[in-house]
Amino acid sequence: MSLNMKGDTINVDKHSQKIKENGKTFEEEKESLLKSFLKNITVEPMLFPYLIASILVILVNQNLNIQKACRVNLKLSHDVCEELVNKEKNSIFLTDSEIIVQKLVANMLIWQTILQSSLPAVLVLFLGSWSDRNRLRRPCMLLPIYGEVARNIGLLVCVYFFDELPMEVSGLWQSLTIAVTGYWTVIFMAVFSYIGDVSTDKNKTIRVGLVNATMALSLPIGTGLSGILFRTVGFVGVYCIAIVLCLFSIWMAHVCIHDTMQVRTESEKTRHLSCWSKAKFFFDLKHIVDAFKVTFKKAKNNRRTKVIVLTILITGIMGPLQGDKGVVYLFTRVKFNWNELQFSVFSTTAMCVNLLGTFFVLGVVIRKFGIDDALIGAVATTGKFLSQFVFAFATTETVFYSGVFVNFLQGPAIISMKSIINKIIPAAELGQVGAVTSLGENVVPILCGPLYSYVYESTVSYFPGAYYLVTAAITIPTIFLYIWLYTQHRKETRNSEKPAMDCEGRDESALKDSESVTNYGSIKS
Structure with a gap:
């Protein structure tokens, strides 16, 4: 006892x-x-202020276009144009004026979207190849920031000569300066390539997650501040704040980011060439051909097929986001009579909900339960599909807000595909592969932007939410593509487990191969 x-x-x-x-x-x-x-933390101190600056001016630029169209192009009365900004009345006269102005702005959005999407799509191919050959990432990060500075300086000029310069001049400057410097397409290509250079297999996932979290955090902050700052300091104040943020971002890039893996072979070859010869070498079409060969080369575990599927996924997810971005503010003005402050509150709410969904997935679903990336993507895109019907047929602001909660996993849908790409592509090829796969992200807005603007312009008088149904239709294939990736992952996991059950004591190298297979295939080619 x-x-x-x-x-x-x-x-x-x-x-x-x-x-x-x-x-x-x-x-x-x-x-x-x-x-x-x-x-x-690597690129976040540089990336965060730049993203805030570029997001701050999106809503302000739309208001500038509306005011330019009203006062300069259509020459409507001062009172009518002021009411378009203040949105304090809801008269039939004001609504008719709003629709006339919005149709003019929507027409300009068509060629703006084409310009902003096509040039970065071409430029990123050459920059991605150059970046991989030289292992230089920081110059590619700085180029879009300089473009943002130039854009805001030019828009200050457009505001100063408000009644002299029509809407098309400010619209062209809004698009051209960021298009020729690559905008978000180039900076994110460089950011993810740099992370691949300086990260190990263990910390690559968390660093990719931090970059996506930075973007998710900057969206509600930038959107929320834009309406408040515009009401407080006007066009000039917002553009000056954006310039200061970009200058701070440039300084942080020189402080925090260092290209330690630089290769000097190409610089030695081109050192004695003229500027024209260097430009010809940089824009040599051979670099684009090589980038496509690297991206779609055959490798084990169906790498080529997976890259194709992921490219289509990027197209199907990012395209509607770009198309929606151009018309959603116009939609809420007509449907709910919102001004820029009310829209900022809605956008901030939507971004915060998506941010919470992102942290929930990263911190709980993946870290604690190890749920597959592709399965998360399938669930997220299903929620996005359902939310489009809520947005399209919402008759009250409460119902419209509820669609945000149905679509709270929008952020993880993007993170899932970025995570899978980084797991199957080696660091030395990320620049080229990222450039090629981003073609879908840039080319589709060339179609989606004009498509959404056309649909909205055609239906604004009787069903302004019709463009949400377009998003729902585009989202359907992405659900099935994520399901295919999930089933492929399950097959590879089962195949990798069979040798472990049949044999006892595998060597360490075999064990590493097994681990890489469960991460959507080995990155070895």
């Missing part, structure tokens, strides 16, 4: 000791998570 009690006492002591150890481990884990977070 005493022996049993003694044994029970020993077990209790061991259990108590285990609880203490677990408590200590939990505290240490929290501390290590914070240290890991800080240690893995």
Whole structure:
């Protein structure tokens, strides 16, 4: 009896000791998570202020276009144009004026979207190839920031000569300056390539997640501040703030980002060439051909097929986002009589909900339960499909807001495909592969932007939410593509587990190959 009690006492002591150890481990884990977070910060101090600056001016630019169309192009009365900004009345006269102005703005959005999407799509192919050959990422990050500075300086001129310069001049400057410098397409190609250069297999996932979290965080902040700042400091104030943020971003790029893996072979070859010869070498079509060969080369675990599927996914997810971005503000003005401040509140709410969905997936669904990336993408795109019907047929603001919660996994849908790409492509090829796969992201807005603008212009008088049904139709194939990726992953996981069950004691290299297979295939070619 005493022996049993003694044994029970020993077990209790061991259990108590285990609880203490677990408590200590939990505290240490929290501390290590914070240290890991800080240690893995790379491009975020440069990226965050740039994103805030570019998001701040989106809504302000739309208001500038509306005011230019009203006052300069259509020469409507000062009172009517002021009411378009203030949105304090809801008269039939005002609504008719709003529709006339919006049709003019929607027509300009068509060629703006084509310009902003086509030039970066071509430029990123050459820059991605150059970046991989030289392993230089920082210049590609800085180029779009300089373009943003030039855009805001030019728009200050358009505001100063408000009544002299028509809407088309400001619209051209809004698009051309960022198009020739690559905009988000080039900077994100460079950012993800740089992460591939400086990251190990262990911390690559968390660094990709931090970049996506930075983007998710900047969207609600930039959108929320844009309406408030516009009401407070006007066009000039917002554009000046954006310039200051970009200059700070340039400084942080020189402080935080260093191309330690630079290859000087090409610089030695072109050192004695003239500027014209260097330009010809840079824009050599051979680099584009090589980029496509690298992207779609055959490798084990169906790499080529997966890259094609992921390219289509990028097209199907990012295209509607770009198309919707151009007309959603116009839609809410007509449907709910919102001004830019009310729209900022809605946009901020939507971004915060998406941000919470992103952190929930990264912190709980993936980290705690290890749910597959592709399965998360399938669920997220299904929610997006359903939310489009809520948005399209919403008759009240409450119903319209509820669509945001149905679509709360929009962020994880994007993260899933970016994560899969980074897991199957080696770091030395990320620039070229990222450039080629981003073609879908840039070419489709050339179609989606004009398509959404045309649909909205054609239906604004009787069904302004019709363009949401276009998004729903485009989303359907993305659901099935994510399901295919998930089934492929399950097959590869089962195949990798069979040798482990049949054989005892595999060597370490075989074990590493097994781990890479479960991460959507080995990156080795």
